[in-house]
Amino acid sequence: MHVTYYPPSFIGAFIVEGAPVAMGRPRFMKTGRAYTPTKTREAVNNISSHAQNIIRDRGIDTPIHLDVVFLHPRPKRLKKGPRVLKTTRPDLDNLIKTVKDGITEAGIWKDDSFVVKITALDFYSSSEESPKTMITIRGFNA
Secondary structure (H helix, E strand, O other): OOOOOOOOOEEEEEEEEOOOOOOOOOEEOOOOOEEOOHHHHHHHHHHHHHHHHHOOOOOEOOOEEEEEEEEEOOOHHHOOOOOEEOOOOOOHHHHHHHHHHHHHHHOOEOOHHHEEEEEEEEEEOOOOOOOEEEEEEEEOOO
16 A cells, blocks of 8 residues: 655645746736736636645635746757756746736635745756646745
8 A cells, every 4th residue: 555645734736737827917908908818817727727626725824835846848959858947938937926826716825925935946848748837835834
């Protein structure tokens, strides 16, 4: 029998398949009304749906440690090989905003202000991996 150990601080973890999407800037109609770009809205909804299906806790109002690994599609210029750190756009902070908004929309935490620690890495995927976003949520004990 295989037993998986989760520390008491573990809240949940999930993987969102597909290329990571950065939070898009609000767009404005001719009438002056602002809206969120479709690609961003779909990414936030996708993250929200995954979080709701995997994580049972709702309305967390204690300090949170958010751990995220972004794996982008590997460009052809890199040929085959291991993961490579990605230092091009989109910016890491805009990728994180999409994740935080999705988890907030899912109701996992009361507000993303409860996130007191973020660990994030941004890579081009290895030649054996598909693009995805790996998310882990833990309680934070200083």
